[in-house]
Amino acid sequence: MTTHFRTALKVGALTVAAVLATGCASTNMQTAVEQAQATAERAARDAAAAQTTAAEAQRTANEARQLASGAQSTANQALSAANASQACCDATNEKVDRMFRDRMSK
Secondary structure (H helix, E strand, O other), X not given: OHHHHHHHHHHHHHHHHHHHHHOOOHHHHHHHHHHHHHHHHHHHHHHHHHHHHHHHHHHHHHHHXXXXXXXXXXXXXXXXXXXXXXHHHHHHHHHXXXXXXXXXHO
């Protein structure tokens, strides 16, 4: 962002220096100053646009981070429920196996 502005200022300064060195009339100098000012204004607009784009990108990244956090929380809950179900299934299988062994030993 500031690189554009610095470049514009350098171009403007070089233009003014060139006009002064050649000894042109004040009309040419005024034109050069106006061109340098226009270049600087364009650079400032470009920098503002880039800053706006960066802010929008940051907002989008923050929203994505929040969505990812919510998805992770849901996944953690699902894993916990799956683990609880597996434990229940294992306990039920153990009871059935024990009942079968008890029946077979009689």
